[in-house]
Amino acid sequence: LSRFMSSTSDMAASSDSTSSLPVTLDSINPKVLKCEYAVRGEIVNIAQKLQEDLKSNKDAYPFDEIIYCNIGNPQSLGQLPIRFFREVLALCDHSSLLDETETHGLFSTDSIDRAWKILDQIPGRATGAYSHSQGIKGLRDVIAAGIEARDSFPADPNDIFLTDGASPAVHMMMQLLLSSEKDGILCPIPQYPLYSASIALHGGSLVPYYLDEATGWGLEISDLKKQLEEARAKGITVRALVVINPGNPTGQVLAEENQRDIVNFCKQEGLVLLADEVYQENVYVPDKKFHSFKKVARSLGYGEKDMSLVSFQSVSKGYYGECGKRGGYMEVTGFTSDVREQIYKMASVNLCSNISGQILASLVMSPPKPGDDSYDSYMVERDGILSSMAKRAKTLEDALNNLEGVTCNRAEGAMYLFPRINLPHKAIEAAEAEKTAPDAFYCKRLLNATGVVVVPGSGFGQVPGTWHFRCTILPQEDKILAIVDRLTAFHKSFMDEFRD
């Protein structure tokens, strides 16, 4: 004991004397250092500091509020949750309300009925209990039925893994597929940085394929093939192809023919197709429609034994925007049963996803139907949110296209605009002098002048030598007009300062 005490005191002495804590940047996992996530990066950190300053001195800056346009977080910007969804959640979480007569005066009959049905599917009728590691079977049945109704092709509840949002589902698939830097994932550029971050965290290689801005962020199969062959020539085994449709940050909705080409490419090249479809309800233009990759693959005659396809969905987007409830799922198809068991084992390590998120995922995939008590009010809420998003997207898109040296493809879907800024050389030189990427330089100047927070295109990837930023369409309509005014005034002064 004395030897232990002396060594302990020595350790105590040494730590006191060097006052060095045991963990340093040099001693943590280098994959963590390599990981980046610009959506909540440097610009947002600066914005939060400015916001603190404004609290203590409202005249500190030439604006009176920070407007966060950096993250697809609808309810933080005034969007209301869907009443039916919240009624069902409340009744499930406080089920004794179902025994009270007053409840019938406060809640719709279909939310009461739905809550009873959901509770009957939960062992012990307890939303506070762990569930099956893939999620409550009865909810997976409902989600599978919703997928079948959407696609008109069968969906198996046992292919569904309910997760705490789509993010952990993406991490699980990267963890499954990536063994080393010799394993690669084909990712779109620009991409949502969850993918580059997860690939870095799991020690794999990102194999880029560039979306073509000139054709509305179209995806050229020839570029996919070129990137695939170059990666293979470097000894990288490309395991999967990520497609985000509708696109983040680019906002395009893929044409069905393009989707067929992508499915055929994955089939021919033996790639897992990772289909990120969290914006499937966010389509704003009449000439585009969402088709799931599962439906496209089945329509081409590809079944379980022909290709591996993982589809990701979330309760964070759409017209529901329930980001904080952390709900979503991945539909895992076309894997052998022994691999499926490994995926289940990974899910079981986390025990289960949160039950509110699970319930919400089932509601998103099986909302009120015609004739239900809530249907009319639900449709008013849903259509009101989506039509307003379409209007806000168009307003912002038109304003951006009116700015000197700025071009912006239309937001066909999702929640973002991704304009290209042709920055004058003087601005690029000024950015270099500050050791900052030119688009980050522009975004910082925008923030400091207007309080508007956007994310530099360098955080999503872009064709070298081009500069963009991403702005959400989420502030309410009156705020969108304020953003347009502030952005227009700022951009003019910026160009006056740096015009070549």
Ligand SMILES: Cc1ncc(COP(=O)(O)O)c(CN[C@@H]2CONC2=O)c1O
């Ligand atoms: C394409 C895409 N996939 C997955 C996710 C993760 O969603 P979960 O909330 O279900 O984990 C997001 C979130 N969108 C981020 C967050 O807000 N703005 C963005 O660009 C996303 O845009």
